[in-house]
Amino acid sequence: MADTLNYITPAGMKAMIEAHRALFEVERPKIVEIVSWAAGNGDRSENGDYIYGRKRLREIDRELTRISKRLKNARVVDPAKQPDKARVFFGATVTVADEDDRQRTVTIVGEDETDTPRGHISWRAPLAIALKGAGVGDLRTVRLPSGLQELEIVSIAYPTASCVISDSRSLL
The missing domain is CATH 3.10.50.30 (Transcription elongation factor, GreA/GreB, C-terminal domain)
Structure with missing residues (x-):
């Protein structure tokens, strides 16, 4: 499915681009900052901010990869x-x-x-x-x-x- 064409309307394409930008430019940097701060607090094994932050980063990265693949194969049909x-x-x-x-x-x-x-x-x-x-x-x-x-x-x-x-x- 990753290599098949992804037909999409102009409004749908705009929404996907905005979702990608929001994750990449807003949410991901916030989580990276939290993880960096939490990592500096010492013991990471029981640090909820660090554990949750790393998990959330993986989720964001998976979603960014999925959206990027969909955008790459997108064919806008107006x-x-x-x-x-x-x-x-x-x-x-x-x-x-x-x-x-x-x-x-x-x-x-x-x-x-x-x-x-x-x-x-x-x-x-x-x-x-x-x-x-x-x-x-x-x-x-x-x-x-x-x-x-x-x-x-x-x-x-x-x-x-x-x-x-x-x-x-x-x-x-």
């Missing part, structure tokens, strides 16, 4: 520039209705941007795969944990403008 806004593709906000006419709205985003409570689903999710290429009024069957479900596409929307992102390569 949904605002989608040429066919009448069909469902990456970045679309889609409202679907089930057989009982219950509606649900989802936005198809990158794997690092998923937030199910907000309706942001991965482009690799079964629902997103089933909706890909559909137009308003089309029926699609999707296999969900609850079983097969037929959905009708009620509406499709794309953002009208994209956010500006800075160069992510400077972080790598």
